[in-house]
Amino acid sequence: NVTLDDPPLDLSSLGISQPLPHFPDTNPQLNPVDIFRCYLTEILVGLTGVDAKIIYPALAWTQTLDKGDLVLVVPALRVKGKKPDQLAAEWSEKFPESPLVSKPVAAGTFLQFYFSPALVSKLVIPLILGTRSRYGLNPKNGLKDQSDPSRGRKRIIVEFSSPNIAKPFHAGHLRSTIIGGFLANLYQGAGWDVTRINYLGDWGRQFGLLAIAFQMFGSEEKLKADPISHLYDIYVEINRRAEPEETEIKAKKANNEDVSELEEKSLTGQARHYFKRMEDGDEDALAIWKRFRDLSIEKYKQTYARLNISFDHYSGESQVSQESMQVSAETLKEAGVSEESEGAVIVDLTKYSKKLGKAVVQKKDGTTLYLTRDISEAVGRYEKYDFDKMIYVVASQQDLHLAQLFKILEVMGRKDIAEKCQHINFGMVLGMSTRKGTVKFLNDILRDVGEKMHEVMKANETKYAQVAEPERVADILGITSVMVQDMSSKRINNYDFNMDRMTSFEGDTGPYLQYAHARLCSITRKADIPRSELETADLSLLTEKHAINLVRVLAQYPDVVQNTLRTLEPVTILQYLFKMTHLLSSSYDILKVVGSEPEVAKARMALYESARQVLHNGMTLLGLSPVERM
Numbered sequence: 001n002v003t004l005d006d007p008p009l010d011l012s013s014l015g016i017s018q019p020l021p022h023f024p025d026t027n028p029q030l031n032p033v034d035i036f037r038c039y040l041t042e043i044l045v046g047l048t049g050v051d052a053k054i055i056y057p058a059l060a061w062t063q064t065l066d067k068g069d070l071v072l073v074v075p076a077l078r079v080k081g082k083k084p085d086q087l088a089a090e091w092s093e094k095f096p097e098s099p100l101v102s103k104p105v106a107a108g109t110f111l112q113f114y115f116s117p118a119l120v121s122k123l124v125i126p127l128i129l130g131t132r133s134r135y136g137l138n139p140k141n142g143l144k145d146q147s148d149p150s151r152g153r154k155r156i157i158v159e160f161s162s163p164n165i166a167k168p169f170h171a172g173h174l175r176s177t178i179i180g181g182f183l184a185n186l187y188q189g190a191g192w193d194v195t196r197i198n199y200l201g202d203w204g205r206q207f208g209l210l211a212i213a214f215q216m217f218g219s220e221e222k223l224k225a226d227p228i229s230h231l232y233d234i235y236v237e238i239n240r241r242a243e244p245e246e247t248e249i250k251a252k253k254a255n256n257e258d259v260s261e262l263e264e265k266s267l268t269g270q271a272r273h274y275f276k277r278m279e280d281g282d283e284d285a286l287a288i289w290k291r292f293r294d295l296s297i298e299k300y301k302q303t304y305a306r307l308n309i310s311f312d313h314y315s316g317e318s319q320v321s322q323e324s325m326q327v328s329a330e331t332l333k334e335a336g337v338s339e340e341s342e343g344a345v346i347v348d349l350t351k352y353s354k355k356l357g358k359a360v361v362q363k364k365d366g367t368t369l370y371l372t373r374d375i376s377e378a379v380g381r382y383e384k385y386d387f388d389k390m391i392y393v394v395a396s397q398q399d400l401h402l403a404q405l406f407k408i409l410e411v412m413g414r415k416d417i418a419e420k421c422q423h424i425n426f427g428m429v430l431g432m433s434t435r436k437g438t439v440k441f442l443n444d445i446l447r448d449v450g451e452k453m454h455e456v457m458k459a460n461e462t463k464y465a466q467v468a469e470p471e472r473v474a475d476i477l478g479i480t481s482v483m484v485q486d487m488s489s490k491r492i493n494n495y496d497f498n499m500d501r502m503t504s505f506e507g508d509t510g511p512y513l514q515y516a517h518a519r520l521c522s523i524t525r526k527a528d529i530p531r532s533e534l535e536t537a538d539l540s541l542l543t544e545k546h547a548i549n550l551v552r553v554l555a556q557y558p559d560v561v562q563n564t565l566r567t568l569e570p571v572t573i574l575q576y577l578f579k580m581t582h583l584l585s586s587s588y589d590i591l592k593v594v595g596s597e598p599e600v601a602k603a604r605m606a607l608y609e610s611a612r613q614v615l616h617n618g619m620t621l622l623g624l625s626p627v628e629r630m
């Protein structure tokens with residue numbers, strides 16, 4: 001959908017007299033590579049005779065600098081008659097002299113372009129210093145219509161985290177929180193209107209059991225102090241007590257004895273009654289459940305804040321009304337999608353795909369299920385938010401559940417909703433445990449890694465003495481360790497939870513990234529050059545290979561973010577940040593600031609400050625808090 005309707009690009013200041021066409025999704029004001037893209041497209045049209053709409057998307061970014069700054073994928077142009085490598089060689093030969101790029105290099109079926117280093121520095125560094133935290137973002141992405149901003153922005157719902165009250169906040173919830181928080185930031189940066197929803201597991205018969213447990217042996221004091229652990233503890237305890245009763249009932253049933261009285265009196269029986277009252281809307285029964293919910297949410301909020309996350313809405317299974325589920329059930333029936341099967345109501349999805357199986361939407365006793373609630377919740381959200389896209393960030397164990405959900409929405413006549421939904425899944429964390437043993441709650445993990453980082457920091461006494469709030473910094477470093485490890489490979493991969501590795505300064509870890517940021521801050525403090533002087537620095541003094549490569553990498557950042565909107569993988573950003581920080585580490589000895597000629601020092605400081613800004617932007621996009629000292 002390339003159109004050439006945008007206003008032409010004026011490059012007269014760069015010595016290009018012809019105005020260039022401008023492509024959608026390009027933003028030369030915010031992405032320097034886009035200037036080269038538009039420019040190269042224009043020249044290549046003349047050279048190849050191929051349409052601009054085909055050339056433009058065939059200009060790809062490169063993973064490593066030795067492959068050029070942009071490459072033309074020649075086969076993508078589908079020029080007949082000659083082989084792509086012949087064409088590449090021919091076009092390289094014919095390419096005109098240019099102030100923007102050096103003579104392109106034919107490498108097999110690719111044509112590699114290298115930007116003029118002096119020009120890139122002049123474009124990129126002032127752009128980063130000028131746009132600061134906005135560098136890398138293209139807020140045009142989220143516009144409903146890029147040529148008419150008055151039509152407003154697209155809306156996205158990101159549903160993530162979604163723990164279950166009174167149950168452990170396990171690794172699946174942790175990953176959902178990290179990945180979901182990142183995706184919400186990503187879309188927000190791209191100009192979408194983002195709504196973050198936490199869909200709590202806060203309904204079901206277990207809440208009847210929990211209420212009884214609290215009445216029997218709950219403690220008001222403990223509930224207030226630490227609702228999440230206390231609710232979990234009493235839930236475990238009541239289950240322990242209910243178990244022998246259940247075994248007894250089972251045994252008697254097997255013996256054909258009458259167990260109705262026993263069932264009534266049992267804890268599970270009482271819980272069933274209690275939950276029935278809740279479902280019937282009995283205020284007294286609901287009051288205690290609501291307290292559990294409110295207190296838990298309050299605690300969750302504190303933990304999320306440590307991860308730089310807040311939700312716009314705490315929804316949950318409890319929030320799906322009986323009436324809305326009634327309506328969904330009728331829609332399913334009228335559409336001829338659902339059928340009765342042994343007293344239950346099912347949707348036979350094998351008609352569409354064997355893998356989807358048969359989904360139960362109503363149990364024999366008339367009660368609804370997890371899936372039923374999700375159907376109505378999706379419809380309800382669509383009515384409330386009129387979203388353009390909705391993302392569910394849920395572990396791949398629930399692949400089938402979400403595939404069923406989306407298919408049911410589609411066949412019940414809500415294709416409009418189904419086609420806007422996407423499941424973002426992820427693999428498991430293996431062996432997540434604290435120093436004390438198995439883990440139940442996120443807070444335990446965060447406390448442990450924080451303590452570990454605190455020990456590491458204390459080892460360097462002089463540095464430690466300079467850190468204003470060491471506990472707070474240690475906490476941030478611990479959180480960074482966990483998050484970076486989580487985002488270090490593709491979402492779908494499982495990984496081993498390894499406390500020693502993630503807290504190490506060696507290798508591509510969270511502490512390594514934080515150290516890179518703190519080091520740049522320290523260079524800034526020591527050099528002590530006012531910002532206004534960085535802005536007027538003579539950038540032509542950046543001539544060393546290291547300086548040039550660093551600038552070239554900084555120029556890629558907006559494209560990396562753009563690419564991440566396609567991959568929806570945090571690792572895309574993370575890998576880039578490691579590439580950049582490795583380059584930085586190898587530059588410090590060569591590109592010294594303190595002790596260099598004043599003009600050279602200024603130019604180098606402008607480069608380092610730009611690198612710091614990009615690192616900062618990437619880290620905050622990932623949900624990390626960059627530290628200034630550690």
Ligand code: ARG
Pocket residue numbers: 159162163164199200201374392394
């Ligand atoms: N609370 C669920 C669990 O812990 C996750 C909810 C996922 N979201 C959804 N809409 N079903 O397994």
